[in-house]
Amino acid sequence: MMNEDSCTMLANMKKQLEEFEHFFFLECENTHDILSLTQKLKVAIDLKLKNDCAHVYVEDEIDLSPEKSKKITYCEKCMSCFSGKPGSS
Numbered sequence: 001m002m003n004e005d006s007c008t009m010l011a012n013m014k015k016q017l018e019e020f021e022h023f024f025f026l027e028c029e030n031t032h033d034i035l036s037l038t039q040k041l042k043v044a045i046d047l048k049l050k051n052d053c054a055h056v057y058v059e060d061e062i063d064l065s066p067e068k069s070k071k072i073t074y075c076e077k078c079m080s081c082f083s084g085k086p087g088s089s
């Protein structure tokens, strides 16, 4: 198990990667290589978090449209999302 600080650090790193991707996408022409790299990094971080975080599950609903909403479960420590019941994947 990772300690809480490592979880938070990895979750923040993922968020920063997403911001970096967004920036790169807007500012640069040849984005393919760097985006495939950040994609790989995000997958690796996700895997590490999902396997090693001592998850604290929170259930929430997200609105897809004014009439439709979807139940999601996420971990409040690492912000990983889980579809369906935790542990069943």
Ligand SMILES: [Zn+2]
Residues within 6 Å of the ligand: 049, 053, 054, 055, 056, 075, 076, 077, 078, 079, 080
């Ligand atoms: Zn977690």
